[in-house]
Amino acid sequence: MNGELKELKLTINGKPYELKVKPQALLVDVLRKNLRLTGTKQGCLTSSCGACTIVIDGKAVKSCSILALQANGHEVTTIEGLADGDKLHPIQEAFIEHGAVECGFCTPGRVMSAKALLDENPNPTREEIREAMQSNLCADEGYVKYIEAVEIVVKKTQGGS
Amino acid sequence: MAKEEKHSVIGHPMPRVDARAKVTGRAKYAADIELPDMLWGKIKRSPYAHARILNIDTSKAERLPGVKAVTTGKDFGGFRWGWIGTTRDEEPLAVTKVRYMYEGVAAVAAIDEDIAEEACELIEVEYEPLPGLFDPFEAMKEGALLVHEDRPGNITTEYHWNFGDVEKAFAESYLVREDNFKTPRMAKGYIEPPAIVAYWPDTDHLTVWIAKGSPYFPYRILARCFNLPLNKVRVIQPFIGADFGGTKNDMVNGDFAAPMLAKKTGKPVKIVYTQFEELATCLRRHPVWITIKTGVTKDGILNAIQTRLVADGGAYTRMSPLSLYLMGCCMTLPYKLPNFKTDAYCIFTNNPSSAAMRGHGIYHTRFAADVQMDMIAEELGIDPVEIRLRNAIENPEPGEIYHTVNKLTVGSCGVKECIEKVAQAINWQERKEAEKIDGYLAHGVGVAAGAYLSGARLTGHNAAAAVVRICEDGTVNLLTGASDVGQGSDTIMSAIVAEVLGLELKDVEIKRVDTDYTPADPGSFGSRVTVYAGDATKRAAEDAKRQLLKFAAKEFGIKPEAMDIKDKKAFVKADHSKSIPWLKLVKLACYTTPGNVIIGKGVSTRGVGQVPNWETGEEDVGANYSFTAEANEVEVDLETGVVKCTDNSVIAHDCGFPLNPPAVETQVQGGAYHQGVAAALYEEFKMDNGLTTNPNLVDYTRPRAYEAPMTKVIHVITNDPFGPFGAKEASEGSCCTAPPAVINAIHDATGIWIKELPAQPEKVFWALKQL
Incomplete structure (x- = not known):
């Protein structure tokens, strides 16, 4: 074996x-x-x-x-x-600020899915975010705030560039 | 707004205190705990749903290199456990008989998980297979074999209540309707499977890290199991990967096996369940067969409801007595109901046990009643929103109380406002009148309303407590026995302390539960944490404040009552210019000779007092009651039967006063979706003679991000007189309105009635064919 x-x-x-x-x-x-x-x-x-x-x-x-x-x-x-020492990645910050985290068990996986998405496509539509996040099951939070949090990151990074 | 201004911390949006640990992966869950010399445990499970155990031979397993210990049920000396003293019908590992498929019969500890698993294969168990009972109606028949020899009729629990006079009310009704509904077996749905790490620091002292939302359950049960005094059992709570009732309150085989194997080996033992073990063997939501008969006036006003419930409780009692109680007692909310009769049965079978799940009890009967309400509305030609508004309980005037026919005490009720607001938000009138069918797609809207208790009132240890310690640098430590399982209570408890002491959220540090240090608490269930632990926390902070104000008052030569604390200052109420900064006050209190140590203590006994009468079904089952209304739009594919809930989805929730509005929103969105829409459209365990045939997250379909509606949340504020800062529950109520709202919407779109949840494509497809 x-x-x-x-x-x-x-x-x-x-x-x-x-x-x-x-x-x-x-x-x-x-x-x-x-x-x-x-x-x-x-x-x-x-x-x-x-x-x-x-x-x-x-x-x-x-x-x-x-x-x-x-x-x-x-x-x-x-x-x-993901974080640079004490400085969190914008996705991590948005998840905290927007109140997207509940029990947190699926959170690391979701942060990583969002990172892969935004690294490849920095300006995704809501539908593209939903598609990219579909492989992460959540049990408690209903997906709404996670999707919105990714949109906030997009808005911030797009606004800044 | 005026209410929010009153408070500096609560009522304002706050990021959660534990969010940083969670987004960085630093938060440790039970499976992440690692100790030196740790062994891995595995459970040996029965391949029969019902069989006598004739012999267990562990010798081959014991000889496998790397195996350190093997245990069987016999090691537990006849110990049995259950939800309460009178329901102790389950063994840590089955000794003489297995009663459901894959019940644990032995366990192994080895140097790694693979060896432990291999050793389980080497344990030889001789069984005498018995015929099984898999249908509660078969199990109820005269002469049926018995799941438990000492439980005649296979009855787990039964209730027969009668309020008012239903027969007279039916006779006087303009319309009487009787319908049958069914709710399915459903997974609890958390992603983190059960896990435990156990070790014995000394031969008479047990320590465990365990994935439980109610750590004081294992604290008591393990003390009894290992014959230890409570002060020698230490349950340390790691982060919890969600808990929706059942397994994460209650025990599983591994929760007994790990401490036993650790005792035998003298080493730490970790057992982490696989998702297969979770889905195939752990507690699930009761499937319930509901017959509901309702009588109404010509105007659609409810005269009477009579229900007959049959629930499949599975192999062991677990907390079915409470589940069935809740299915019945809250039929009298959120609509005025003068006459109500119910006969409810929970039945033993050889299926895995059923138990509490978010929306506990109420979800089943609210589904039946609120779908039937639309059937009645249609027959009478009344709009679904209108019939609900006509029947909804009014919000009592301040100081007044509404009593239901079964003596539930309602101090605040925002259900009318909830219904009105969701109807407005979803453009009810416009959507109702819109063209339903567009090619192969049909659209429809549905509405439902509901109520949920905050804080199940039970006998036994139901009080909650908190300890607030003021550190000499002005920061604060908070200890409670309450568990944050993801609902956000650690943030709320910290915010309550900050509010009372005039501090900022960051000044308060809450400690997770450790039974060696935190005060005893029943746990996170029955939507009880905010109302009970929150009340206790408020009292503890007020106690610390009283002690501090004595020192402040001395400075001004006045009575402590003449002073208050806000914005990091203690000030004279009559003259705000006379004040002492917070830090100076703390130093004064700590360092003034003879010095003091400021420790505030608070206890809430709101959950104790008058408990429900299980015989008659009367009296309060909660400290107060939340109210909800939900409106959903669905899109039905007429060719495939696939139903999707659209983004035109809105839920209004009356949680009294939202202490942390975004947390209420995530709770309500999650409840409305995962245990609501998912229950309506997706989730069901398929069974074959006791075998769960879809025990994985591929075949057991759960909704994903691409199909989730972007549900809008509306806060309805009623400032309840019985909750801390006016708060009521915000989580479970939201699970109960989605199933009827979605089923009503499917009817609006297509004309079909789905009476058995979930409305999976095949069911919808065939119902459409029969139109």
């Missing part, structure tokens, strides 16, 4: 990592258990809730949907890598 450990090299939040992992280990498990990056949440393991969403090479990826070894050589950003 447990094969030999394999070497994994990747960059996480700008830092290079070299570690040995079980070949069948999911990326979410390696992040959470091996590297203790527990900001990435594990909700369903069936790639359906989006709580484990991270960004790989600019794309939002559910980290339970790929093996850790598939991330070999790639650039990973997790929620821990």
